[in-house]
Amino acid sequence: VPTLDVAEAYREHYAFVWRLVRHLGVPGPAADDAVQDVFVVVSRRAEEYRADSSLRAWLTTIARFVVRDHRKSWRRRLRRLQAIGRAWSDRVDDGAIERADAARLVRELLDSLPEDQRLVLVLSDLEGWTAPEIAQALELSVNTVYSRLRTARQKLEAAAAKGGEVDDG
């Protein structure tokens, strides 16, 4: 039975897992720790990995639970820090402010979405997965994926319509 090379998987999928945990709400300074936590689980459960299944899908499942475990403490800490240091926002240029506002809008939207919609939106529109890939990874029907994606996108469109134009520079 072929065994999973954890070190190789880490090198190959580090960037993907890093982005994923960030997309799912882990703040930048904690992202590395979250990624390490994911691969600790991978190390411990390497024997459970089936070679015929998608490693990315498996990593997604693990990352989802790691983020869920730590999400509350991370968000609580961030809210506290944001409350303390909000005055920094006037130190960046206008374009950066607009981009920051856009990113914040998406962050707030993702925070407000139910977890199942959030994950589908992230995998589809930020990671570029197809609906069948998402369905396989999350063990859902393709129709369910489409349904959640449609709902999440509608909320994103509504939030974007309220938020104004984004300077993409």
Place this chain on the structure above:
Amino acid sequence: MDELSDRARAYLDAFAKQHRAPAVVPPLRPLTAVKAASWLRWLLPTVGMAAVIAAGWSAGRAGTIEVAGARRFEAAPHHATVPAIEERTPTLELRSVALHARQDVAVAEPVRARPRVRPASSTLREELAMLDAAKTSLRAGDRDAALRALTRHADRFPNGLLAPERRRLAIRIDEQTEPTGCVHSSCVGSDDHQESTR
């Protein structure tokens, strides 16, 4: 499936730009090290708490309660069961005296158990000074100075006692400056990562 509008796509792109993974993959922590760190995270507070309780208990045993004109009560030895029973009554009287004492009756301050506080080591003082400088700069709105102070601390005490505090401050700065740069806590002082996240 409806496609996203350009505006919504632009929002997502702005969001994704903030989430570029570092170009340099950090080394994977060995499982043994992670386990050890996990144990330490549990062990250190537990041992610390036990030490505080032990110190308090020890100081409590050494302490006595004195009231002017009253006899001195001391903790009865564990083996002296009969005297311990006999001392119950005076203990109640003592409380009664204290509650009803007139103001002109001198009641001595009870000797309180004082925790033994070790003076901060020079290393800790140095760490504190550096982080205090960062905090002061942060409050004054001087982000660059705060970052410099954190960087000095990271260089001097990469695994110092106050490293978690340094990370906390880095998060504070990071949250406010995310659009323009990253001050990843574990990379404060490391140009590689800051370059890679631009």
